[in-house]
Amino acid sequence: MKREVLNYTDKKHYSLKSNSRWGKEEETEIFGQNVKLFRKGKMSEDDFRRFRLQHGAYGSRLQQNYSMIRIKIPSGDITPEQLEKIASMSEAFSIGSAHVSTRQNIQLHWVQLEDVSEVMRGLVEVGLTTREACGNTIRNVMCSHFAGVCPYEEFDSTPYAKAIARFFLRNPVCQNLPRKFKINFACCSNHGLVRIADIGLIPIKKDETNGFKIYLGGGLGAASFIGHQLEEFTPEDRVVSTCMAVVRLFDRLGNRENMARNRMRYLVNEMGWEKFQKLVIKERSSVEMTISLETLNRYKVDFEGTSIRQLSNGKKLPLINEKVDINSDPYKRWIHSNVVPQKQNGYFVVFVTLGAGDITSNQLRSLAKTIQNYSGEGCARNTPNQNFAVRFVKAMDLPEFYNDLAKIGLANPGALTMSSAVGCSGTTSCNLAITNSHRLAKEIQSKFIELGLDTEDDLRDSTIKISGCPNSCGQHEIATIGFYGGASRIEGTMTPTYTMMFGGRDGEEGMLGRTVMRVPAKRVISTIIKIIEIYRQERIADESLTKWIGKLINGEVNDKGEINNLDDIKRALMQTISLPNPNDDPESYMDYGNDIKFSAKTAKGECAA
Amino acid sequence: MKYTSKEKKTKSILSRNDRLNHSQDVITSADMLRTLIRKNSVRVVDVRKEDEYKKEHIKTAVSIPLAKVLDNDSPERIVQLLEQNGISDKIPVVVYDDTFGALAARVAWTFQYVGHSNTSLLETTFAKWKSYGFETEKKVNVFPHAEHSLRVNNEIFANYNEVEKAKGEQNKILIDSRERLNFLSEHIPGATNLPYTMLGTADSILREPQEIKRFMENRGISTNDEVITYCGSVGTLSGLAYYALRMGGVKKIRLYSRSFKEWKKLGKPIEEFKDANFWDLSAE
Numbered sequence A: 001m002k003r004e005v006l007n008y009t010d011k012k013h014y015s016l017k018s019n020s021r022w023g024k025e026e027e028t029e030i031f032g033q034n035v036k037l038f039r040k041g042k043m044s045e046d047d048f049r050r051f052r053l054q055h056g057a058y059g060s061r062l063q064q065n066y067s068m069i070r071i072k073i074p075s076g077d078i079t080p081e082q083l084e085k086i087a088s089m090s091e092a093f094s095i096g097s098a099h100v101s102t103r104q105n106i107q108l109h110w111v112q113l114e115d116v117s118e119v120m121r122g123l124v125e126v127g128l129t130t131r132e133a134c135g136n137t138i139r140n141v142m143c144s145h146f147a148g149v150c151p152y153e154e155f156d157s158t159p160y161a162k163a164i165a166r167f168f169l170r171n172p173v174c175q176n177l178p179r180k181f182k183i184n185f186a187c188c189s190n191h192g193l194v195r196i197a198d199i200g201l202i203p204i205k206k207d208e209t210n211g212f213k214i215y216l217g218g219g220l221g222a223a224s225f226i227g228h229q230l231e232e233f234t235p236e237d238r239v240v241s242t243c244m245a246v247v248r249l250f251d252r253l254g255n256r257e258n259m260a261r262n263r264m265r266y267l268v269n270e271m272g273w274e275k276f277q278k279l280v281i282k283e284r285s286s287v288e289m290t291i292s293l294e295t296l297n298r299y300k301v302d303f304e305g306t307s308i309r310q311l312s313n314g315k316k317l318p319l320i321n322e323k324v325d326i327n328s329d330p331y332k333r334w335i336h337s338n339v340v341p342q343k344q345n346g347y348f349v350v351f352v353t354l355g356a357g358d359i360t361s362n363q364l365r366s367l368a369k370t371i372q373n374y375s376g377e378g379c380a381r382n383t384p385n386q387n388f389a390v391r392f393v394k395a396m397d398l399p400e401f402y403n404d405l406a407k408i409g410l411a412n413p414g415a416l417t418m419s420s421a422v423g424c425s426g427t428t429s430c431n432l433a434i435t436n437s438h439r440l441a442k443e444i445q446s447k448f449i450e451l452g453l454d455t456e457d458d459l460r461d462s463t464i465k466i467s468g469c470p471n472s473c474g475q476h477e478i479a480t481i482g483f484y485g486g487a488s489r490i491e492g493t494m495t496p497t498y499t500m501m502f503g504g505r506d507g508e509e510g511m512l513g514r515t516v517m518r519v520p521a522k523r524v525i526s527t528i529i530k531i532i533e534i535y536r537q538e539r540i541a542d543e544s545l546t547k548w549i550g551k552l553i554n555g556e557v558n559d560k561g562e563i564n565n566l567d568d569i570k571r572a573l574m575q576t577i578s579l580p581n582p583n584d585d586p587e588s589y590m591d592y593g594n595d596i597k598f599s600a601k602t603a604k605g606e607c608a609a
Numbered sequence B: 001m002k003y004t005s006k007e008k009k010t011k012s013i014l015s016r017n018d019r020l021n022h023s024q025d026v027i028t029s030a031d032m033l034r035t036l037i038r039k040n041s042v043r044v045v046d047v048r049k050e051d052e053y054k055k056e057h058i059k060t061a062v063s064i065p066l067a068k069v070l071d072n073d074s075p076e077r078i079v080q081l082l083e084q085n086g087i088s089d090k091i092p093v094v095v096y097d098d099t100f101g102a103l104a105a106r107v108a109w110t111f112q113y114v115g116h117s118n119t120s121l122l123e124t125t126f127a128k129w130k131s132y133g134f135e136t137e138k139k140v141n142v143f144p145h146a147e148h149s150l151r152v153n154n155e156i157f158a159n160y161n162e163v164e165k166a167k168g169e170q171n172k173i174l175i176d177s178r179e180r181l182n183f184l185s186e187h188i189p190g191a192t193n194l195p196y197t198m199l200g201t202a203d204s205i206l207r208e209p210q211e212i213k214r215f216m217e218n219r220g221i222s223t224n225d226e227v228i229t230y231c232g233s234v235g236t237l238s239g240l241a242y243y244a245l246r247m248g249g250v251k252k253i254r255l256y257s258r259s260f261k262e263w264k265k266l267g268k269p270i271e272e273f274k275d276a277n278f279w280d281l282s283a284e
Helices: A011-018 A026-037 A046-056 A078-095 A113-125 A158-168 A237-252 A264-271 A272-289 A330-338 A361-374 A395-405 A437-451 A521-536 A543-554 A568-578 B005-020 B030-038 B052-053 B067-072 B077-086 B102-113 B128-132 B160-166 B180-185 B209-218 B238-249 B260-266
Strands: A057-060 A061-070 A097-100 A105-112 A183-185 A199-206 A208-217 A339-341 A347-352 A358-360 A381-382 A389-392 A465-467 A481-490 A493-502 A514-520 B043-046 B093-096 B119-124 B172-176 B226-230 B252-255
Touching: A026 A046, A026 A113, A026 B209, A046 A057, A046 A381, A078 A113, A078 A361, A097 A361, A105 A113, A105 B128, A105 B180, A113 B209, A158 A183, A158 A237, A158 A339, A158 B119, A183 A481, A199 A237, A199 A465, A208 A237, A208 A272, A237 A272, A264 A272, A330 A395, A339 B005, A347 A395, A358 A514, A358 B043, A361 A389, A381 B077, A389 A395, A395 B052, A437 A465, A437 A521, A481 A514, A481 A521, A493 A521, A514 A521, A514 A568, A521 A543, A543 A568, B005 B077, B043 B238, B067 B077, B067 B102, B077 B102, B093 B260, B102 B119, B102 B238, B160 B172, B160 B226, B160 B260, B172 B238, B209 B238, B226 B260, B238 B252
Parallel strands: A183 A199, A465 A481, B043 B093, B093 B119, B172 B226, B226 B252
Antiparallel strands: A057 A061, A061 A105, A097 A105, A097 A358, A199 A208, A339 A347, A347 A389, A381 A389, A481 A493, A493 A514
8 A cells, every 4th residue: 555655744734634524414414303303202212212322422320311422533533623622512512521531532421412413513513423432333443542653563553443443434234233342453562452342453564564463352341351363463455354254243143132241242252262263254255255346445544644653763762760759840740650752753642631531621722722732743642541642742842731731730740650540430420320430530540649659650550440330431350450339238328339350451461350359439549548558568679569469369479478369458458448337427438429328329321222 | 862863874774784684683793883883873881890991991881890780780770870871762782791791691681671672782702802903992981961761671571480480381481591510400490401601602702693593493492482591690691591592583581680599599499410420520
C-alpha cells in the first residue's frame, strides 16, 4: 500500500481527515421521529429500545425518560473541534460535564430523551456518531493511545483500527448479533487491551510484511476469559477476512437464548478453543472465496495525515525519572507522573489527569485550544484510563502546556500512576450499579494526591480500577488492585461493599485478578493504604507493588516476612475492614455520595437488549 | 399621545422586521439597536450593578439594576422607575445584561407586566457588544421625567395558585428552566425540564426561532398550549425561557416569578429523585 507523504506540520489537514464523517444527518432525523412515535404509543417499547440502543442512547438509572449518549471515538482519536462541540452539547443538553469511558467513548449523561436527536445533530456536524455505540453491535473500535508513538511498536496500527471501524459501521452483517462485540488494537505487546476483547490485534512484522497477532474470545464480565491466539501471524491483507469470519461465526453460532451467557467468549469456552479456532480458519477461507469486491472495497486503510508519525525514530528515551516527592515543585511532580517521551526524538505524550473521566464543558473548550496550540498532530486521544493523551508535544512547550492546564484545574499529577483510579459511572447513572464506584474512584484520587502517592515510583506501574457491579465496565479484573461493588449484611445492616481482587494486568500478558476479600465501601481507601504499608514492610529490595502482589498470588514464599499468600494478607487486613456498631457510626454503613441508609436498588440492564 | 416623526419611523422599521422575523417581538439585534440609538428613538436599559454601569455602558443607556427591580416590584414602584428614567408608554425599550440574558429577561418581563409592551431584549451581552467595538460611554444618562400609565398585564403572570391548577390539565404545561441536575433533584410535580442552557448560543442570548420551535416540538409543546415557566428563586432563568417560548410562537405564557423558592417555602408538594448519585458525575 502506498503511503502518502504529507508535510507533518499540516495540522489542520490532519484534524479534518483524522476522524471525520462517521455520523449521518438522516439518522438524527429518524431518531427524532421515532421518539415522537414512541411517545404517541405508535412504536412499541421493545422496538424503540432496540432502535435507541442501536443509535447509542442508553436508558438512565431508574429513569427511562433520560438517556446516556455514548459518542464513539474510533481509535480514541479526537480533534479540538470535536471536543468543543461535545462541550457545547453537554452544556446545552446534558449536565455540563462529559465523561470519558474505559473504551474510548465519551458519554453525555442525563440527556432528556426528547433532546437526544439534537445532540446527535450537533455531533454529526463535526463528523462524530453514536451509531452502534450500544446494543448488539460492534462497539467502538479501540486502539492503544500510544499507537504511532510507542517505542516498542513495529508499526502504527491506528489506520487499520479505523479501517476496521469503518468497515463494520452500519455493515448489515453486524446489525443484530447475539450480543455486543468488541475489537481492540494494541500498539505492542505491553500496551492495549487485546486479551480482554472479542478480537484483539497486536501489530507485528514478518519478513517485512505488516500483519497482526490476533487474539479471540477474551472479555470481562460476570465470568471473564482471556483471549486465545488464532495463529502465529495474520498478514494485513487477511485482517478484514479474519474479522469478518469471526463475526459471521458468532452471528451464526452464538447463544441467542440465554442473555447472561451470549458473549462470544462463552461460545468459545463451551465449544473449546481448538474447535473454534478451526472453524474460524475454515470460515475465513469461505469469506475470502465469496466476498464481493464491493464489500471488500469498504475496507480501506487510509494513511492520510499520519506522516508525522513516520518521523525518523530516535533511540528509545528513558522515562522522565528524576526523583520527586510530595514537596517537589508541582510542575516537576506533574512532569514526572503525566509526561512520557515518544519514539520520535524530542516529542512527548502529555496525559491530562481527570477524576474518573469527568471533565466540564469549560475545561473541554480550553483543552481543545491547548491541543491546537501544542500538539504536532493537532488532535488528542482519549484513553481507557479515562483521561486524554496529547501527543507530539515539544519539550520547550511543556511549561506552557502545564500552565494552560493549571488555569482550568486540570494540572493534577498522577495520570500515569496508581492515584488515577478508574471508576465506571456506577450509581451516578447506571441501572445495573449497586455502589457509587464513580465517586469512590474520585475520592481515592484526591486522597492519594494529598498523600503524595503519585510521586512514589514503586507504586507507579500499579493500577486501581473499580466497577459498581460485577459487570466490569471499570475493568477491575485487569487492575493490580481491583474492586467491584455489591451489597452485604454487616451487623444486621445492608452495607455497600466491594470485592477486592489482586494481580490483574493488561497487555499481551493480560491476566485476570484473583479474588481476595470483601471490603465495606467506606473502608476501601484505608484498606489500600494498609496494603501499601504491609508491602513496604515485606518487599524485598526495591521490588514494585505490582511485582510483590504477583508473588503473593503465586504464594511465593518470602523469607523475610510474614505475608506470603492471599490468606496471610486477608488476616492482616481483618482489622482495617471491620466496622464499628452501626448505631455508633451509621455513616460507615452508607455509600459515598449518600446521607441515607444504603439499599441496593437496580433495574434491568440494557446491555443485552 | 402623538408620535414624533422619529418614533413613527422606528415603528415602521420594527413592524417591517416583525413580518420578516418572528423573533423581532422579543429580540433586538445589535445592528438594529445601533440604528435606534443613532435616531435617538429608544431607551436602552442596563440591568447590571450600578458600579458596572458607571464604569462603562452602551451609549445612551440608563441604569436600572435587577436588584433594584426585585427590591420592590410592586407595579406602582416599577412604573415610578420607568417614569424616573424618562420612559413614556410609547418609547421602545431595549434591555441588556452581562450574563446570558436572564437578568435582562426578568427586568423586561417586569416592564411588560406593568404595561410597557414595547420592550425587547438585546440579542447580545454587554461584553459581546463591547468586543464588537460598538458604541459605549461612561457618562451617567439622565432623561426628563416622563408619564407612564399603569396597566397591569395579568395574562403574563402566574402565582402558585395558577401553578397548582395547571397540574394535570391538558394543554397546560409547566416548564422548569433550571439546569438538569437541579431539576432531577427536585421539582414541582408534573413539570417539564427545559434548561436555560439550551436556549442561547455563544453569540446570541436566544437561538434562532426555528431551533426553539424544534425543541418545543420535540417536547410536544404546541403554540396553542398554555405555558407557565419557573426556575429556582426570582424568575430570571425562567424569564429567559418565557421569552424563548414566546419567540417559538407560544401565545399564552406566564411567568411564575416567585418560582420554586416560594413553592417550597409554602410547603407545596415536590417531586424528588434520590435513586441516583448524579451530582457525582460533575467534574470540579
